[in-house]
Amino acid sequence: MSSSLKTPGFASGWFVACFSDQLAPGEARPVRFFGQDLVLFRSESGEPVMLDAHCPHMGAHLGHGGKVRGDRVVCPFHAWEFGPTGDCVEIPYADKIPKKAKVACWPLVEKNGFVFVWYDRAKDPPSWQIPDMPEFGAPGWTAWSHGELEVKTHPREIVENVVDVGHFMPVHGTDVSTIENVFDAHKATQINSGTAYPIGGGHDHYSLEATYHGPAWQLTDWKGFLQARLVNCHTPIDEDRLLLRFGVLIQETDDVAKTELIAQKYVENMREGFFQDIAIWENLSFRERPILCAGDGPLMKLRQWYQEFYQPDSERVAALEARRA
Ligand code: FES
Ligand SMILES: [Fe+2]
Known part of the structure; x- marks a missing residue:
């Protein structure tokens, strides 16, 4: 554990990007989390996607005026299209797509009426999952x-x-x-x-x-x-x-x-x-x-428990498991 609690940056883990009912199919919007500009959108078939906001072409923000087409978000500036992995998959006026034409894609999971994003300081994959809530969507329980x-x-x-x-x-x-x-x-x-x-x-x-x-x-x-x-x-x-x-x-x-x-x-x-x-x-x-x-x-x-989420994944898991003993 770090000797100071004033570690810069953010803890690693699952964070709520939005309640599910705050993002309709075909909707794209700008969000800012973890000190970064991002675009959050939902494909027309209902899959949530979160990408870095700024288009690799000339830097437009995909969430400010970007439109959803199928499972892609279309940049509002020159209409380059980005798929759910962040790769550019279509340029309306060019046959060849530049190799570097991609934006970072954030791991999302939708459950319990939330869209969760995994943030990791070391860019490791998720090391645990949010549990399912049996009450969500069950008869006899209200919606959120x-x-x-x-x-x-x-x-x-x-x-x-x-x-x-x-x-x-x-x-x-x-x-x-x-x-x-x-x-x-x-x-x-x-x-x-x-x-x-x-x-x-x-x-x-x-x-x-x-x-x-x-x-x-x-x-x-x-x-x-x-x-x-x-x-x-x-x-x-x-x-x-x-x-x-x-x-x-x-x-x-x-x-x-x-x-x-x-x-x-x-x-x-x-x-x-x-x-x-x-x-x-x-x-x-x-x-x-x-x-x-x-x-x-x-x-x-x-505080000691919370601080473990600032450690790289392997050390964090070992420390958290040791705490269980
Ligand atoms: S800035 Fe996005 S397509 Fe040109
Ligand atoms: Fe309180």
Whole structure:
């Protein structure tokens, strides 16, 4: 592990490029993640693709005005066409395609209602997978209700919430009765129970198990007034900003309108909860060596776990596996 947490760049892992319902077939759009300009598009048959943004010809941004044709994105400047691997496959006014006419292609996986992108500091392939959620698309469960916020903070601040038991009452007004943290290879789980006081009033006695699958996608199994699955995830935009996304699936009740209203309320509560955290995150001065006391939760263990995602794949896997033992 690096001796400093101020490693430049980003952790390696699966990150959310978008919710599936945010990208329609035939749509192309510009995105900026990991300090890079990218184009995200969905082929007419429905496959998501993410490529480096700038055309190798004369540098136009493929996401600003680029059109999808079949499984290709067409550059808005001179209409060169790029396939899902990033290779130029058609130039409308030339028979021969230059060898170097290609852009980098990013590994994507679509599951659970998300398009995930694999980011790797060493450009290694994925060393684990996001698990399937049996509730997604299953009868008796709603579709995702979701929201997003751009936040000026380091991703580590968000992840540290899972061990930071001391902040739940002062920041969120949540009364935590039990909490346990388990670190297992690329997963970090918080098992927690208590009483939440939703913003709209009332209270909810809950128990939850919330697992980070890698550094950026956390899935919560929430048992309270209703059964719910919550997702909290983030994708770095650059070294100073990230896109925070959150969503909820809930078990349907007989009253469809009421179920939808409850799902919306969950999302509003998540948004409000994040606003409470953001007020802290955006104004704090990072303490690499905080002065901790009994009851603060295993913060340094969490930081050590998170820091492993900055290691090259082989070292990371060995370190994460060793932690499992
Ligand atoms: S800049 Fe893209 S085709 Fe010319
Ligand atoms: Fe929080």
